Amino acid sequence: MSPTWWGVIGTSVVAFTFKYLGHSVPRKYLEHPRVLRVNALIPVALLSALVAVQTFTEKTKVMIDHRSAGLAVAILALALKAPFPVVVIAAALVSAGTYHFT
Amino acid sequence: MVVVSATPRSTVRDSLSISLTVGAYGIAFGAASVAAGFSVVQSCLLSLLTFSGASQFAVVGVIGAGGTAISGVITAGLLGIRNGLYGMRVAPLLKVSGVKRILAAHVTIDESTGVALSQEPLGVDAMRRGFWLTGFGVFLFWNIFTLAGALGAQAMGDPAAWGLDAAVPAAFLGLVWPRLASTKERVLAVTAMALALGLTPFAAAGVPIISTAFLALLFASREKRR
Known part of the structure; x- marks a missing residue:
């Protein structure tokens, strides 16, 4: 089976497990101050890393290309x-433009 | 206490407007997923079965960049922890079991929880309706728009020619932006970016991203001492 299928199945199982646990486990087990603090910061770290990796890398190389122009426009728009759709579309348009004209 | 049987109009309005707006982001996910090498069916299954935006974007992002399925699933899973915490908030309101609890768990996401909690001044009944209406509303639109985005991207072909390869990081940026409220979060964001880029030439794809979860742990433990 391909990595994409494992990704679809694995992510779906894990995502549902967390959701269902939340509905079934007594609050005190997960609502620990430390868990709450880490939980607030994990998305910041992972999403930022994803922004960087998806914009500035190609396989194992770090590089600057047309995507950087798109990201710059996204930062400006934000x-x-x-609104979210405007941010995404503006980034796509500028990136595509840069891709075609450089 | 008077039991109100009709759902307050404002609850319906809040739920529907959020469902439509957020559901429309599904178009970005469907497109990103196909651009990352997932099929239209796989993209739709992710929206139907995972139904958690950040986790879905993460798994297609990591695997699309050449990461293993395991690193994709771990990254997505870490982003799914918060849904468990939401579940704990809303479970005492909903008081459901069996199949209903399975359904409630599945639609426990940022938006359904957010609307439920925002209806507090209107009473428990409105909170409950807000949760179900928003949960199912987002589910409906998110899946319709995922299909549209996936089909659209499939028709486009080369992702770079249409800017899709930049739309994905822009979407991640849009997801993280509202969380960068204080200096601490901003420093963490910049550090995470630097760490991920620094590790890219040396580590297998996906690992640089997961490793930043440890940064989050580090930042969280530093906060405690203050």
């Missing part, structure tokens, strides 16, 4: 409080 700073201007643009």
Whole structure:
């Protein structure tokens, strides 16, 4: 079976397990101050790492290409409080433009 | 206490507007997933069965970049922990068991929990309705839009030519941006980016991303001492 299928099945099982545990386990077991603190910070670390890796790497190489232009526009759009779809579309347009004209 | 049988109109309005807006992000996920090498069916199954945006984006991002299925699933799983915490918040409100609990768990996400908690001034009944309406509403639109995005991306072909390869990190940035409220989060974000890029030439794909979870642990334990 391909990695994508394992990814689909594994992620679905793990995601549901956490959701169901939350509904079944008494609050005191998971609602520990430390768990709450780590839980608030994990998405910040992982999502930031994903932004960096998806923008600036290709396999094992670190590089700057058309995607960086897209990300720069996304940062600008978010700073201007643009809604999510606008951010994503603006980044795609600028990246595609840079890709075609460089 | 008076039991209100009709759902307050504002609860319905809140639930529906959030369902539609958030569900529309599904188009970005469907497109990103196909661009990362997942099939249309696999993309739709992720939205149907995983039904948690950040985890879905993460698994296609990691595997699409050449990471192993394990590292993709671990990254997605770490992002899914918060749904467990949401479950603990809403379980005492819903008081359901059996099949209903399975359904409730499946639609326990940022938005259903958020709307449920925001209805507190209107009473437990409104909170409960807000949870179910938003949970099923987002589920419906998220899946419809995932299919649309996946089919669209499939028709486009080369992801770079349409900017899809930049749309994915832009989507991640959009997900993390609202969480960068204080200096601590911003420092963590920049450090995580640097660590992930620094490890990229030396570690297997996916590992640089997972390793930043340890940074989060480190930052959380530093906070305790203050």
